[in-house]
Amino acid sequence: MIKTKFLSNLLLSLVWIAITGTFTFENFIFGFAVSFFLLWITATDRRDNKYFNRIPKLISFVLFFLYELIKANIEVAYDVVTPKHYMKPGIVKIPLDARSDLEITLLANLISLTPGTLSLDVSDDRKVLYVHAMYVKDREGFVADIKNGFEKRLLEITR
Incomplete structure (x- = not known):
């Protein structure tokens, strides 16, 4: 069911591109929407229908990941260019x-x-992930950020 809805969505997007005659990525995204x-x-x-629930969650997840990626890049770059180092590395x-x-x-x-x-390792029973982080000021807060951020949103999409 999900595959047929997705293929229908792609086909209609291609029809939109053919009708408008504009072969750009932006036009494809607009046609897809x-x-x-x-x-x-x-x-x-x-x-x-899972398809109509997953696509908005997938878009939300991609935007969340981009936000986290930019935030982490700024944090690491700031630490590199300043004379004082703010990192507190640890394995969580x-x-x-x-x-x-x-x-x-x-x-x-x-x-x-x-x-x-x-990510360093997964336990043999697959119940624990070991992560090395440069900025571990609060271990419980770091775990909560991963669990309520990446893992929660990822499980909403895959399940």
Whole structure:
């Protein structure tokens, strides 16, 4: 069901591009948004359909990740250019709600892509992720940020 809705959305986006005759990324995104809205209006089972719930969550997740990425880049860059170092490095044990290999891999990679953090290892029972962070002022706060930020939003998309 999700695949057919997504393919329909892509097809309608390509039809939009063909009709307008403008082959740009912005026009494709606009066509995708318009076709998503049209598919949502014509759907009879909007609440039960995972596609209409996942796309807004996916967009929200991408924006959240970009915000976190920019924030971490600024924090690391500021620490590099100032004479005083503000880092307090540490290895933090993060309990996981993610269970599948895909969820754990995505979470570990998203953490590693953010400057100042690096996923080190997953426990053998796959219940704990070990993360090295440059700025660990409060371990509980750091764990809460990962759990309520990356992991929570990632699980909303994958489940």
